[in-house]
Ligand code: ADP
């Protein structure tokens with residue numbers, strides 16, 4: 001395996017039991033992502049995108065198949081180890097931001113650093129730098145309900161980056177934003193990717209996916225690169 005491969009999936013299957021039936025949601029996903037890529041996973045609602053994101057993000061484990069992230073075998077790890085890997089390797093960005101409402105922008109961005117046992121003074125410096133990086137240096141002491149949706153998503157992006165993760169993983173990052181604000185978030189993703197951040201973005205929206213440098217399509221639990229018909 002080339003050293004630039006940071007994520008490698010082979011034959012990933014995810015099954016759920018619903019009543020007496022087994023439902024196969026992912027049907028053998030193969031995916032390789034190299035450092036520095038900006039990849040979109042594009043598929044319609046119900047195609048398995050969030051299920052795949054949860055596995056990529058070590059929030060869930062596959063029923064079968066091999067998953068390696070940063071050279072580590074993920075498939076058979078304990079919940080405790082997965083939590084550790086998540087915190088170190090992955091910066092999550094969600095459609096609905098998931099900011100803590102009773103904490104300021106600065107406190108929200110610091111959160112992963114607290115879990116990572118970064119010294120307090122450094123927490124503050126790094127969090128402030130990240131807020132400046134996303135253009136919110138003057139909003140450090142604002143609470144989420146004092147900010148627009150686009151600003152809240154930028155706080156979430158700063159939080160995702162402040163631990164310097166291997167991978168930024170975004171699930172429908174513009175889904176709750178109007179078009180113009182969504183485009184601004186995509187511009188920020190472009191800049192971060194130009195600075196070397198690896199980004200995987202999951203979306204149902206072809207116009208959003210087209211901001212990425214590579215698109216893979218997911219349909220009914222199968223993945224393909226460009227070959228599938230338009231969803
Ligand atoms: P998407 O994010 O592309 O809309 P999901 O990954 O959320 O798709 O869901 C894909 C399919 O898997 C859906 O048919 C959904 O009903 C099913 N599914 C997701 N999670 C579960 C679960 N915990 N138990 C049973 N079925 C699930």
Ligand code: MG
Nearest residue numbers: 046049050051
């Ligand atoms: Mg989803």
